[in-house]
Amino acid sequence: MAQRRLPPTETTITARDWDGRDVEGEAFERVLFSDVDFTEMRDTSGTFTECLFRGCRFNVSEHTEAAFLNCTFVRCSFFDASFTGCKLVGSAFDGCSFDLLKVRGGDWSFALLTGAKLSGATFEATRLREADLSGALCERTTFQRVDLSGAWLRNAVFCQADLRGSVLPPEQLLTVDLKGAVIDVPQAMVVAEALGLDVRP
Structure with a gap:
């Protein structure tokens, strides 16, 4: 934490x-x-x-x-x-458990979820601007239409997470495990650019 x-x-x-x-x-x-x-x-x-x-x-x-x-x-x-x-x-959350947590809407900006075990939780249309998710375990977590602008994601695990429609901070993507995560086409452009790729039509 x-x-x-x-x-x-x-x-x-x-x-x-x-x-x-x-x-x-x-x-x-x-x-x-x-x-x-x-x-x-x-x-x-x-x-x-x-x-x-x-x-x-x-x-x-x-x-x-x-x-x-x-x-x-x-x-x-x-x-x-x-x-x-x-x-x-x-x-701030320290050593908490979040099994089957459901968050819809609302504002969780600046929340400290460092190292939180959020696997299987659901966040929909929620503001998590500048939240700290460093080292968080978010396998199979749903983050749909979530605003993660300015969020800290270093070493977070988003394997098989559903991230569609969410705002992802490009400067943090190189430090995140995204294996098997589900994203949409606009997000794919953000990820590609974060990897230094030259995206053309």
């Missing part, structure tokens, strides 16, 4: 079962959530600002138009969690 100072917290919620809880329009700021079970939580327009989640379970939770701004997630589980139209700008 990229070096980052953990956010200072002012309130602590520990080992509480929020399984199936509905969070609608609630706001939390600088809260430490430690070992909290958010399984099957329904989160509509909830706002979490500079919160720290440590050892929390977000399994099968649903988040719609919610915001996690500059939050940090340490050893959290996101099995089959879904984020629709959510903002996770500047949030």
